[in-house]
Amino acid sequence: MKTILIIDDNEDIRYTLQEVCLFADYQPIVASNGKEGVQKFLEHQPDLILVDFHMPVMDGLITVRTIRQMDQATPIIVLTVDERQEIVEEFSQAGANDFALKPIKAPDIISRIKVHMRLAGLEMVLHKSDIQQSSSLASIPNNSATLSSVLEKAIVKGISKKTLYLIASYLSTQSVPQTIEVISNETGISYPTVHRYLNHLVEEGIVTIDNDYGKVGRPKNHYLWNNMYVNDMNLQQITKNA
Numbered sequence: 001m002k003t004i005l006i007i008d009d010n011e012d013i014r015y016t017l018q019e020v021c022l023f024a025d026y027q028p029i030v031a032s033n034g035k036e037g038v039q040k041f042l043e044h045q046p047d048l049i050l051v052d053f054h055m056p057v058m059d060g061l062i063t064v065r066t067i068r069q070m071d072q073a074t075p076i077i078v079l080t081v082d083e084r085q086e087i088v089e090e091f092s093q094a095g096a097n098d099f100a101l102k103p104i105k106a107p108d109i110i111s112r113i114k115v116h117m118r119l120a121g122l123e124m125v126l127h128k129s130d131i132q133q134s135s136s137l138a139s140i141p142n143n144s145a146t147l148s149s150v151l152e153k154a155i156v157k158g159i160s161k162k163t164l165y166l167i168a169s170y171l172s173t174q175s176v177p178q179t180i181e182v183i184s185n186e187t188g189i190s191y192p193t194v195h196r197y198l199n200h201l202v203e204e205g206i207v208t209i210d211n212d213y214g215k216v217g218r219p220k221n222h223y224l225w226n227n228m229y230v231n232d233m234n235l236q237q238i239t240k241n242a
Contacts, residue, residue: 002117003027005046007037007063008079009055016104017050024110034058038066046074048116050100050109053080053087061094068095075116079104115188119162159200163189167197168206168225177210177222198223 004026006017014030021028029044031037035058037051049067053060064076077098078091088099097116100109170187171178184194201207202223210222 001025001027002048003029003044003046004113005029005031005037005040005044005049007031007034007040007049007055007060008052009033010052013052013079013102013104017109020104020106020109021113023106024113026113034060034063034066037063041067041074042070047120048113049074049076051076051078053078053082053091061090064091064094064096073120075120077109077112077116111188118188119166159197163193164197164200167194168201171201171207171223172225174225177224179220179222183223 002025004021006014006021006028007030008014008017009032011032014032018028018030026048029040029046031040033055034051037049038058040046041049051060051063055063058066060078060080064078067074067076072095075097076095077100078096079100079102080087081102083101091099098112100112166187167183167189170183180191180194180198183189183198184191187194189197198207202209206226208224208226210224211220
């Protein structure tokens with residue numbers, strides 16, 4: 001069972017988050033402040049961290065910075081009532097992956113947890129793929145290219161490698177065009193993010209749009225993978241880690 005470290009000084013919120021984690025089949029570990037949270041992190045090596053901003057002893061920002069000095073990979077989601085852009089930027093620079101506004105809503109936090117668990121699993125697959133890619137290229141036809149090699153060239157400023165790979169890896173396994181809604185549901189990535197990344201993949205020529213697919217009712221964009229690109233990523237490996 002995947003483990004989640006909950007760092008929050010509010011006992012009621014800790015209890016709520018524990019129940020949410022258990023409901024979603026995650027094992028919660030709790031800490032009441034940042035200092036205790038860092039200790040629990042070292043002891044348990046959790047798969048994901050939920051950390052409050054305003055806490056005694058060690059606040060959320062210092063906690064994130066401290067953990068990131070020891071670990072660069074574990075996803076960190078910040079819990080806060082503060083929506084100011086400068087706070088978001090400070091946490092992002094410190095190494096936070098995402099933000100969830102209080103009061104906590106179970107569907108929202110579960111969705112965020114699943115997305116980041118999935119992305120963390122993808123990071124492991126990408127690492128293995130980078131190691132294996134040179135040997136696997138020999139078996140790929142000359143007129144084809146691997147998914148990972150093509151997407152490397154498509155990564156630009158503002159585009160996350162992990163998110164791009166997750167969307168592309170799903171779409172490349174589909175035999176018929178897919179809508180944004182379906183892709184969003186299957187990957188756990190928000191609709192606006194999927195839309196933005198699909199537009200980027202279309203611009204790069206990796207994905208094409210078929211807005212007449214089905215020909216029933218009002219036309220809706222459906223997205224189709226360009227089959228000249230060979231999928232060398234294993235989506236099952238990615239999703240089973242979520």
